[in-house]
Amino acid sequence: MSSGSAMSAEDFDEWYSNMRGSVAHDDIHQRRLGLPPRLLSTSLLTWDGIAEVVEALRLAPGHRLLDLACGRGGTGLEIASRTGARLTGVDFAQSAIDQARTLAGQFSSVDAEFRLGDLAATALPPGSVDAVVCVDAIQFQATAESFGEMRRVLRPGGRVALTTWEAVDRADERVPARIRAVDTEAGLAAAGFADVVVRERPQWRAAERAMWEEAAALDPGVDPALRSLHEEGLHVLSVFDLMRRVLATATATG
Numbered sequence: 001m002s003s004g005s006a007m008s009a010e011d012f013d014e015w016y017s018n019m020r021g022s023v024a025h026d027d028i029h030q031r032r033l034g035l036p037p038r039l040l041s042t043s044l045l046t047w048d049g050i051a052e053v054v055e056a057l058r059l060a061p062g063h064r065l066l067d068l069a070c071g072r073g074g075t076g077l078e079i080a081s082r083t084g085a086r087l088t089g090v091d092f093a094q095s096a097i098d099q100a101r102t103l104a105g106q107f108s109s110v111d112a113e114f115r116l117g118d119l120a121a122t123a124l125p126p127g128s129v130d131a132v133v134c135v136d137a138i139q140f141q142a143t144a145e146s147f148g149e150m151r152r153v154l155r156p157g158g159r160v161a162l163t164t165w166e167a168v169d170r171a172d173e174r175v176p177a178r179i180r181a182v183d184t185e186a187g188l189a190a191a192g193f194a195d196v197v198v199r200e201r202p203q204w205r206a207a208e209r210a211m212w213e214e215a216a217a218l219d220p221g222v223d224p225a226l227r228s229l230h231e232e233g234l235h236v237l238s239v240f241d242l243m244r245r246v247l248a249t250a251t252a253t254g
């Protein structure tokens with residue numbers, strides 16, 4: 001899901017439905033990224049990467065965290081359980097929201113809600129959250145509207161942390177168009193954020209590459225989730241070094 005052609009909510013819904021119950025898919029993903037069994041995600045954020053995101057968000061107990069494009073919810077639930085934040089997860093795929101609501105039962109200490117919504121239209125009130133995290137999803141809609149929605153829902157002083165990929169060279173047409181469209185620094189600055197910092201995270205990429213290599217080498221059989229992982233692995237590895245991994249952080253101004 002980090003590259004390839006345009007994906008609709010229906011495409012993601014089918015992708016998540018296929019994943020439900022694919023133990024083999026989750027095993028590869030969690031083993032390679034160092035995630036515990038309860039942490040169901042579809043991002044490429046490693047266990048060590050989660051710690052960096054937690055630090056960047058500066059959450060305190062009782063704060064409201066928005067996990068934008070939350071998928072199956074594991075990343076946001078893990079961050080909320082570490083910080084004592086209350087969690088709102090938003091995604092446009094119904095199957096992801098259903099799985100996130102089920103997963104929340106395994107994070108009993110977390111006050112969590114999950115709802116359908118778009119990256120650019122969450123339906124949350126203005127200034128209603130203390131932090132926004134968006135893990136490996138902005139590349140699906142890296143528009144002024146998406147960055148603007150993050151700014152709109154954050155209270156002044158609130159923090160945003162995004163993980164994604166950017167093209168090493170945006171003019172390189174071998175890089176998928178959606179990745180070439182990502183410019184987190186410009187997007188966050190144009191939305192009115194201050195303290196915009198975009199850091200490359202090459203150290204996250206070893207686990208990511210190993211996961212795709214395992215996926216590309218396996219015989220996926222008839223499991224649709226494994227087939228999808230296998231095909232994505234073949235594609236991602238062909239453009240892997242043309243992309244850089246980034247963690248972008250910023251502060252909402254008053």
Ligand SMILES: C[S@@+](CC[C@H](N)C(=O)[O-])C[C@H]1O[C@@H](n2cnc3c(N)ncnc32)[C@H](O)[C@@H]1O
Pocket residue numbers: 001002012040041042043068069070071072073074075090091092093096117118119120134135136137140141
């Ligand atoms: C690679 S997954 C990452 C999910 C999650 N952040 C995680 O850490 O597991 C990308 C997610 O973006 C969501 N997504 C893509 N475009 C979206 C949009 N326009 N509005 C809301 N969610 C979107 C997909 O449904 C999917 O759950």
